[in-house]
Amino acid sequence: SVMAWSDGDPAGVGLVHLEPPIAQLFGASTRAGLRGRGVQTALILARLRLGVESGCTLGNTDSVPGGGTERNGIRLGFSPLYTRVSFSRPGEGLLPSP
Numbered sequence: 335s336v337m338a339w340s341d342g343d344p345a346g347v348g349l350v351h352l353e354p355p356i357a358q359l360f361g362a363s364t365r366a367g368l369r370g371r372g373v374q375t376a377l378i379l380a381r382l383r384l385g386v387e388s389g390c391t392l393g394n395t396d397s398v399p400g401g402g403t404e405r406n407g408i409r410l411g412f413s414p415l416y417t418r419v420s421f422s423r424p425g426e427g428l429l430p431s432p
Contacts, residue, residue: 336380338364338373348377350384356386359395362403374406 338346345368349361359381365366382393397403399417408414 335361335385337375338376338380340368340371340373343404345371346373348374348381351382352388352390354387354389355391357382357390357393360395369402374402375410378406396398400430 335347337344337350338348344365346362346364348359351360353359359378362374362377364377378395385393393412395403395412396409397407404414406411
């Protein structure tokens, strides 16, 4: 896991699973008041650096289509591979799938 800091306070966190040749990035979160300041970009780059240091040659992450992670990933050279569709059926006592 990696943590980004801003003025001595935690600004965001991100996780990475390193299994060469793949560095799987996931679990990133930025504090609401610090969004739009490059925190997620710094977290992505730090985790990719850990991947390179561990012998990984590919970086992978998941994102909601059109979300901030997708925009940051594309800006940093990631390419979308596919879009996954989720379905839910509303009904009394039923909860939508996550």
